[in-house]
Amino acid sequence: xxxxxxREAEFAEFMVGxxxxxxxxxxxxxxxxxxxxxxxxxxxxxALVSWPRLRRVDDPDAYLRRILLNANHSRFRKRxxxxxxxxxxxxxxxxxxxxxxxxxxxxxxxxxxELPPRQRAVVAxxxxxxxxxxxxxxxxxxxxxxxxxxxxxALAKLRISPHLHDGSTSR
Numbered sequence: 256x257x258x259x260x261x262r263e264a265e266f267a268e269f270m271v272g273x274x275x276x277x278x279x280x281x282x283x284x285x286x287x288x289x290x291x292x293x294x295x296x297x298x299x300x301x302a303l304v305s306w307p308r309l310r311r312v313d314d315p316d317a318y319l320r321r322i323l324l325n326a327n328h329s330r331f332r333k334r335x336x337x338x339x340x341x342x343x344x345x346x347x348x349x350x351x352x353x354x355x356x357x358x359x360x361x362x363x364x365x366x367x368x369e370l371p372p373r374q375r376a377v378v379a380x381x382x383x384x385x386x387x388x389x390x391x392x393x394x395x396x397x398x399x400x401x402x403x404x405x406x407x408x409a410l411a412k413l414r415i416s417p418h419l420h421d422g423s424t425s426r
Contacts, residue, residue: 266306270299273316276384277323283379284327286368294330298323320384320394324376366418374409377402 277298281291301322302309309315367375373395380391381402388399388406395402413419 262306262310265310266303269310269315270302273319274299277319280320280379280384281323281327282364283367283383284324284372284375286364290330294323294326297326301326317390317394320380324394327376328372362418366413366416369416369418370409370412374405374412377405378409378413381406 274295277295278288278291281294281298282288285291285294298319302319309318312318367378370378376395377391380386380394381388386394388402392399392402
């Protein structure tokens with residue numbers, strides 16, 4: 256009984272410490288805070304089930320990232336039921352709180368959402384989460400060369416993205 260309570264407390268500490276980071280990473284993948292929180296919750300639920308094994312691995316964060324990416328891929332495989340509520344035009348409107356940082360972040364996320372899922376995952380892991388090519392390749396189950404090529408293609412698309420250029424500046 257005491258051991259189970261100890262494991263539960265250990266997992267709770269693990270989850271609380273990583274929740275903000277995992278939600279931010281999920282947001283980079285989905286572009287929606289609600290979906291990001293759902294993905295993070297799914298990842299932690301799956302991590303809880305395998306906690307005895309997860310707590311013994313060298314890098315539990317890498318394992319958690321992999322769970323998150325798999326959950327994100329699974330969400331595209333399932334037939335999604337459209338959400339009811341406002342019309343799509345009204346849902347696309349974002350309300351800014353007036354800070355430049357939030358405006359820049361929402362512009363960046365809009366540009367990221369134009370990328371294919373694999374390129375978006377590479378950009379999120381390499382540049383948003385700060386992982387190396389090797390770490391990114393291990394998480395995505397591909398070679399470092401694939402990570403480099405996907406990153407190169409993604410950055411090329413982001414450079415010409417209309418979301419990142421307002422037309423008032425020329426560089």
